[in-house]
């Protein structure tokens with residue numbers, strides 16, 4: 001007789017194709033250098049954070065299948081503002097992605113570093129619409145002191161329900177064995193957050209991340225009908241003004 005020792009993972013609430021289609025609706029919303037310049041929004045906001053050059057902007061472009069939605073570059077420090085992107089079908093906004101400047105870039109002056117640290121800390125601690133964080137990390141570096149400091153700063157919000165995913169980027173640079181090792185080490189460090197591998201180059205992890213972000217943005221929605229998550233019928237369940 002076989003008794004499974006590990007419970008089966010819950011089936012995703014949305015199929016991969018519908019989740020990826022939802023990500024593809026992303027469009028530029030606004031850009032801001034400071035927290036108070038950001039619009040107040042009433043839908044879940046998911047921030048992409050991490051060291052400079054970790055691959056945040058590239059990840060957003062890959063997930064949304066848009067080549068230049070977020071500015072990506074070989075040169076670290078490319079993203080210098082908080083850039084918001086709206087998600088949602090038929091012009092309706094049901095979630096927002098935030099691309100943040102990276103930290104840990106050595107060539108930035110000390111005063112710029114301090115200024116940005118303050119902006120980011122304020123954003124992470126105070127932004128009301130923030131419901132989830134995707135912390136991008138190059139697995140060849142692992143979670144660094146700065147990443148740990150960010151996770152520490154977020155701890156009180158995580159205890160209040162903020163979700164977080166550590167995304168190990170550039171998986172194409174690692175062998176399968178190295179990927180497995182990086183995943184298990186990071187899972188130990190991530191203290192309750194989700195951990196996944198991702199490669200923009202190979203499109204590895206795209207479906208899973210899209211599904212997770214959709215679920216996080218629609219916690220109230222029951223299991224989607226696999227035949228029609230993107231159909232008007234599914235969207236009719238949302239409240240609309242008369």
Ligand SMILES: Nc1nc2c(ncn2[C@@H]2O[C@H](COP(=O)(O)OP(=O)(O)OP(=O)(O)O)[C@@H](O)[C@H]2O)c(=O)[nH]1
Pocket residue numbers: 050051052053054055056057058059071072073074075076077078079080100101102103169170171172173198199200201202
């Ligand atoms: N091989 C490989 N390279 C990647 C991947 N993702 C990003 N890169 C490269 O990493 C570099 C940095 O990518 P960005 O997306 O600009 O990184 P960022 O985290 O937004 O950087 P900042 O805006 O400076 O914070 C670019 O040269 C990308 O092409 C990946 O999955 N595989």
Ligand SMILES: [Mg+2]
Pocket residue numbers: 056057058071072078079099100101102
């Ligand atoms: Mg960037």
